[in-house]
Amino acid sequence: MRALVLGGGGREHALCWALDQAASVSHVVCAPGNAGIAEVAEVRAVDAGDPSAVVSLAGDVDADVVVVGPEAPLIAGVADALTDAGVPVFGPTAAAARLEGSKEFAKDVMVSAGVATASYWSGTSAEEAREALSGFAAPYVVKADGLAAGKGVRICGSRQEAEEAIDQMMVDRAFGAAGDRVVIEEFLAGPEVSVFALCDGTTTRILETARDYKRALDGDSGLNTGGMGAVSPAPDLPEAFRAQVREEVIDPVLAEMAARGTPYVGALYAGFVLTAQGPRVLEFNVRLGDPETQAVLPRLASDLGEALLAAATGRLADRPGLDFYDTHCVTVVLASGGYPGEYRTGKEITGLEEAASVPGAAVFHAGTRRDGGRIVTAGGRVLAVSGRGSTVAQARATAYQAADAIHFEGLHRREDIAEL
Secondary structure, X not given: OEEEEEEOOHHHHHHHHHHHHOOOOOEEEEEEOOOOHHHOOEEOOOOOOOHHHHHHHHHHOOOOEEEEOOHHHHHOOHHHHXXXXXXXXXXXXXXXXXXXXXXXXXXXXHHHHOOOEOOEEEEOOHHHHHHHHHHOOOOEEEEEOOOOOOXXXXXXXXXXXXXXXXXXXXXXXXXXHHHOOEXXXXXXXXXXXXXXXXXXXXXXXXXXXXXXXXXXXXXXXXXXXXXXXXXXXXXXXXXXXXXXXHHHHHHHHHHHHHHOOOOOEEEEEEEEEEEOOEEEEEEEEOOOOOOHHHHHHHHEOOOHHHHHHHHHOOOHXXXXXXXXXOOEEEEEEXXXXXXXXOOOOOOEOEOHHHHHOOOOEEEEEOOEEEEOOEEEEOOOEEEEEEEEEOOHHHHHHHHHHHHHOOEOOOOEOOOOOOOO
């Protein structure tokens, strides 16, 4: 088959890399791609968020399946346009993508489906939001309702800090329209776990688990980011955890979405907090996680192309579950100095070939571009360096050995990924 992947980050590089290795896939195209993706896929300079342009590209490259990587094209209706054109697409419709596009909508679905989650308040008035803080205890969780590139969540130790976060989102509009509505949530204490499911509207197949490290600095301190690293599988989980997730979360949410007339097709990400009272859903994403994908896919033993096409065409029930190698994978993100705040791009990257030559390592490009004969930085998260091993310690050592070979001005990384 011929696969078209939409996006240009580390997750999309991992998808293209895995599809390129799949026996069922003869050719991979990616739009718009990046410097690393160009090494494993044909890259087309097409806006992934333009539904008409994507439909045209799918026809031009004779795509058998289109795989949508990031959330923005889904919320823009790219999957709807492809479906209308008769092109199989792995990704939800714009209506179903509201599970990520609106935190309030996701909460409403969870409550209706009986999914255990944090108590919450939502509204569009900054004054009412400040008053609503009285119904919660510190630390306060304040979220912009809409998409904010993984940066629209503030965990505030004091009420004053929470009120400042509300003003930043709703008055100063730091995240634009995404902060016109805010959600205030009960703080959930405990380790976090990411679980991904492939969905075809009625049937699910659970992928392996991962743990994402969101905070910018060592010791889980600093600002929230899009993710500074990951480990798969998430450590110390009970054997029945994935089955529990499917029975208590994924299947009920799929049933609720179908009942609302918006059947869910694509990857569904459920972020959990393992509280003392049991697992609680923190959030949903309507795509594979980044950088968790870069830690999960290197462990995949099954054919990714066959699985994604089956989900896109409603045939997951016809195929068995996915197989994974009995290994561990640790991913370390190399970011631009200043991320998730202001940062500079255009810095030359060296050591990529040396890093990729480390046995068990893979280097996934996130924010890079080619500048003549050089590869330079082009984003906040620049690279995701993954290492595989028979133990977490071995995988971690491989990832950091490969990461040590890479250099660019201002490089920032966490040194404690998979230690916590």
